[in-house]
Every structure is written in C-alpha cells, then in structure tokens.
Amino acid sequence: MKKDRINIHFTVIENGIKIPISTRHGRYxxxxxxxxxxxxxxxxxxxxxxxxxxxxxxxxxxxxxxSAIKDRNEPATLSKLGFHETNIRLSCQIYITADLNGAEIEILEI
Known part of the structure; x- marks a missing residue:
C-alpha cells in the first residue's frame, strides 16, 4: 500500500468536545x-x-x-512559556503520519 493512501484516524478535543478526524499521509x-x-x-x-x-x-x-520527538525550535519555544512536559507540543512540528493513528490531541488555550 502506498504511503500517501494510508488513512489516519485520531481524535481532537476542542473546548471539551471530542472531534474524530480522518486524513491521509501528505494531505497536510x-x-x-x-x-x-x-x-x-x-x-x-x-x-x-x-x-x-x-x-x-x-x-x-x-x-x-x-512524531513523538520534539525537534527544531519546539523545545526552546515551549520552554519560554514554561512548558516542559513531553506531551505538550506545537502542532506545527507534528507531521501527519501513521504515528498519529489512534492519538488524542487536545487544543490548549494560551
């Protein structure tokens, strides 16, 4: 099966509401x-x-x-805000891959 045809399913929580998301590798x-x-x-x-x-x-x-590894500017940016937990991330630094299958992503208000 081609990498770009793999369906990826995960849940996003926004304001306490769970939203199921489905996408494909490479779409975003x-x-x-x-x-x-x-x-x-x-x-x-x-x-x-x-x-x-x-x-x-x-x-x-x-x-x-x-996808669980923090890289580039992410650790420094999060540290400036006082975030040191491994599960707090910048969504711009998480690529859409099969690593997200079954994940739960909660949008935080800063």
Missing part, C-alpha cells in the same frame, strides 16, 4: 494546517509553522514513533 504538511483547515481556528499558528509563536500548542496522548 503538519497538524497545525490540518487543525486550522478542519476546525477553522482563528489566531492559531500565526507564525506559519516555524515553531516560534506557540499559538498552536496542543496536549498529545498516544502519539508514537518519530
């Missing part, structure tokens, strides 16, 4: 763009996905593989 460059598009979030991801503004902070559960 990262989780931030998917959330903005699917949930029409305003003032979310203002820096465009470079990991500096922290307007796309999420709490993750059940993310596996490489």
């Amino acid at each position: 460059p990262n989780l931030m763009f998917l959330l903005k598009d699917e949930l029409m979030l305003e003032s979310f991801g203002e820096c465009g996905g470079v990991g500096r503004c922290a307007t796309c902070v999420v709490k993750t559960k059940e993310i596996r593989g490489n």
Whole structure:
C-alpha cells in the first residue's frame, strides 16, 4: 500500500468536545494546517509553522514513533512559556503520519 493512501484516524478535543478526524499521509504538511483547515481556528499558528509563536500548542496522548520527538525550535519555544512536559507540543512540528493513528490531541488555550 502506498504511503500517501494510508488513512489516519485520531481524535481532537476542542473546548471539551471530542472531534474524530480522518486524513491521509501528505494531505497536510503538519497538524497545525490540518487543525486550522478542519476546525477553522482563528489566531492559531500565526507564525506559519516555524515553531516560534506557540499559538498552536496542543496536549498529545498516544502519539508514537518519530512524531513523538520534539525537534527544531519546539523545545526552546515551549520552554519560554514554561512548558516542559513531553506531551505538550506545537502542532506545527507534528507531521501527519501513521504515528498519529489512534492519538488524542487536545487544543490548549494560551
């Protein structure tokens, strides 16, 4: 099966409401763009996905593989806001891969 045809299913929690999401690998460059598009979030991801503004902070559960690793600007940006937990992430730094299958993503208000 081709990588881009793999269906990925996970749950997003926004304001206490669970929303099932289904997508495919490669449909969005990262989780931030998917959330903005699917949930029409305003003032979310203002820096465009470079990991500096922290307007796309999420709490993750059940993310596996490489998607669970913080990389690039993410650790420094989160640290400036006082977030040191491994499950607090910038959605712009999470790629849409099978690592998200079955995950739960909660959008945090900052």
